[in-house]
Amino acid sequence: MSGKGKAAVVEEITLDDATVEQLNELKKQGEVANWRVVKEQARIYAPLYEKRRALAKTIKGFWPTVINNHGMLQLHLSGSEDAEAISALEDVEIVRSETDPREFTITFHFGENPYFTNKTLVKSYTVHKQAGSSSASAGEPTDDELVNYDPERDLVGSKTTIEWKSPEKDLTKLHPRSGDMEDLNGDDDTPIEPGSFFHLFTEEKDPFDIGSVLLEDLYPSAIDYFLGLGENSLASDDEDEASEDESDVDPNEEIDLDDDEKPKKKRARKN
Numbered sequence: 001m002s003g004k005g006k007a008a009v010v011e012e013i014t015l016d017d018a019t020v021e022q023l024n025e026l027k028k029q030g031e032v033a034n035w036r037v038v039k040e041q042a043r044i045y046a047p048l049y050e051k052r053r054a055l056a057k058t059i060k061g062f063w064p065t066v067i068n069n070h071g072m073l074q075l076h077l078s079g080s081e082d083a084e085a086i087s088a089l090e091d092v093e094i095v096r097s098e099t100d101p102r103e104f105t106i107t108f109h110f111g112e113n114p115y116f117t118n119k120t121l122v123k124s125y126t127v128h129k130q131a132g133s134s135s136a137s138a139g140e141p142t143d144d145e146l147v148n149y150d151p152e153r154d155l156v157g158s159k160t161t162i163e164w165k166s167p168e169k170d171l172t173k174l175h176p177r178s179g180d181m182e183d184l185n186g187d188d189d190t191p192i193e194p195g196s197f198f199h200l201f202t203e204e205k206d207p208f209d210i211g212s213v214l215l216e217d218l219y220p221s222a223i224d225y226f227l228g229l230g231e232n233s234l235a236s237d238d239e240d241e242a243s244e245d246e247s248d249v250d251p252n253e254e255i256d257l258d259d260d261e262k263p264k265k266k267r268a269r270k271n
Helices: 017-056 062-068 071-075 079-086 143-147 210-218 222-226 234-247
Strands: 089-096 104-110 120-127 155-157
Touching (some): 017 089, 017 143, 017 222, 062 222, 104 210
Antiparallel strands (some): 104 120
């Protein structure tokens, strides 16, 4: 009898308290080490990102192209109005805190556009310190704080007032968010409408984790997205879908062509 479909039997493992304590300590050390790696990585990359920013300013449409080529972010551009506003984006700057790299600030620099007068839109993310924690006032987080860190709970976003040129130009009103933003992964079947991309700046909460996408994916790989080569670029998604479609084809399946689709016989050419 074939062993296919049988669930693997896992023997229950009992650990003594000393082993559990050792595992927890190693987990804590891993979290701390990862935090230090991110901090050092941010320090090393900072001057490289500044060089890229300077070069990108000389390339017309660099940042609008980068954002439009990102599959997830492109979905958050609500219609032609959002796309037109983003087309005025001249520069993007994302900087991690030197003290705690979990904290970061996103700054979008805009040129003249039909929708708002702001030259910059800023979104900052800070870690909410628990009352009584040793790092509540300032300084690096403790090891325990790093281990217990939950970005959904502890990472708090700021909001910016956008100076819309008129109520009719308010993209957040033209494209409001709807649905339960607190239950994006829950059982509620109510359709979710993310609304305008600019809700990112006007609201503290970031239910779609756009800030993290900008920080961890789009900004480090901006050149790749500009060239359409990013991991989550629209071109990559199209290629993946094409590969999936091809993999679904049965090579032994007979293809029935209609008369109009059958290749026509070529007549022999007379010399």
